[in-house]
Amino acid sequence: MDFTPTEEQAAARELAARIFGDLSTHERLTAAGTGSDGELWKALCAAGLPAAVAETGLLGLVLLLEEQGRTTAQVPFAASCVYGLLAVSAHGSAQQRERLLPGIADGSVVVTGALTDSTVRADSAVRADPAVRADPAVRADPAVRGGRPGRLSGVAPVVPWLRDATYVLVADAEHRLWLVRTVDARCDPVELTAPWSAGRLTLDATPAERLGAPDEGRFDAYDDVLATARTAFAGLQAGVCAGSVARAVAYTNTREQFGRPLAAKQGVQLRAADAHMDTEAIRVTAYEAAWRRDEGLDYAAHALTAGWWASEAGHRVVHAGQHLHGGTGADLEHPVHRHFLWGRQLEAYLGCGSELLQELGESIMHGEGDA
Structure with a gap:
């Protein structure tokens, strides 16, 4: 397996990182409340990023969602690409693809x-x-x-x-x-x-x-779309966790206690290192599941594995990020708290860790895949 991004995937990720970084600021997120940022969504669509997923595949989408997660940008990027562009492309009829995909690609259809x-x-x-x-x-x-x-x-x-x-x-x-x-x-x-x-x-x-042509029996469509969603949202969780760890590292390197940065304390270093390793585990399992789907290989068990890591390790990472901020982490207005909320939401979305582990065990027992 090779997770090295293609030239197109790398270019899309760099563009996404720049747009999310420029527009998904703490001030704009606070102003958005529980709504989505329409201006940011228009900028992403104008840059052709949703449309690019048709060429860069699920692995390309995971790379883009990592950048969204780092900034907790409030746009329907993950949902529209998973349930719209990828689902219709893979399982829609020719008429549905012709009618729906252009609008999904340019963002006018979500x-x-x-x-x-x-x-x-x-x-x-x-x-x-x-x-x-x-x-x-x-x-x-x-x-x-x-x-x-x-x-x-x-x-x-x-x-x-x-x-x-x-x-x-x-x-x-x-x-x-x-x-x-x-x-x-x-x-x-x-x-x-x-x-x-x-x-x-x-x-x-x-x-x-x-979804699909009238005479087609797409019995595998549900399983494929669910596995795609679990993989994509695991990628989003990897970005959320990476953003939380980055904020914790920045804070503990600048916050001093008794004349020394908090980051100089061994306990802080170990907690941050554990969070980093958990984040890497989420990322690599999401990459593997996405790569296998793009290569036409079985990936159902790998998607469950990625989902399990996103749930279990994601929980640990966002808690660690908040704890490493000390009392500041308890401030509901602090940016790190947003990562905590996203991480907890993604922890339960599409199945909590114990549910995914049970489903994975049953699939292995019945010979439907291996982790």
Whole structure:
């Protein structure tokens, strides 16, 4: 395996680092509250970074998300690339790709996902009754043109970046994937640990279109999109942790106690070193899972491994970052606290450590992959 970025991946990462560094400042993040930074999102899209993911692959996306995580930039970059660009590219029909990908690439269409912790079901009347499926009102709805039409009911209690989204990629009880327009659904804002523009999605016989061509049985689509999401958000967690460690190092090198920098104390050095090693473990497992997907290799178990490290080690790192700031770390307005909130949110997103470990063990036991 080779995690060395290609020339295109390296150039995209450098551009992302510059844009995030220039625009995702503490002052702008504070002003944004729990909303997204529209100006930053426009700058990223104008620079072609979401579109670049189509060429740089999942590993390229992980590199970009690391830069987002370092600054905890409040934009729907991860969600729209995972649930939109990569999911539609891999599993959408030709008509869906033609219709949706240009808008996702230029940022005018934002997609998020509701794959877990929902009660969504496809209404049986639409699935079983050919007369209902042939209903002109259903077929003419732009939300269902080009895919197998349906109607969904149920609730997804927490959907990240829902308040920014044009579409939501929803998994029903049978793990089939559907695209739902947010204008057709009820979307209520919710507050999370991290200040993401999240919401509660309520569907009541809401028009939807199946991801993929009508006659395609994409039974692997759910597993692929979920593994892609776990890998990508592990990359985001690696950036969050790296940012937390960097802030802790800067603080302990300048803060003095009894005439010596805090960083001169062995206990501080050991705590920072442990946090650095945990961050590297998150990064390398995310890189491996992403590289394997890009190479067309099995990567489900590797995505679970990356997700486990992001959850378990991510928890340790953001706590260490806050503790190394001493009393300053308890200040809710301090920038390091934002890394703490993001790290705790990502710790539980798409499955906590114990859940992922159980799923990984079961997959190994059934011979579905190796870690």
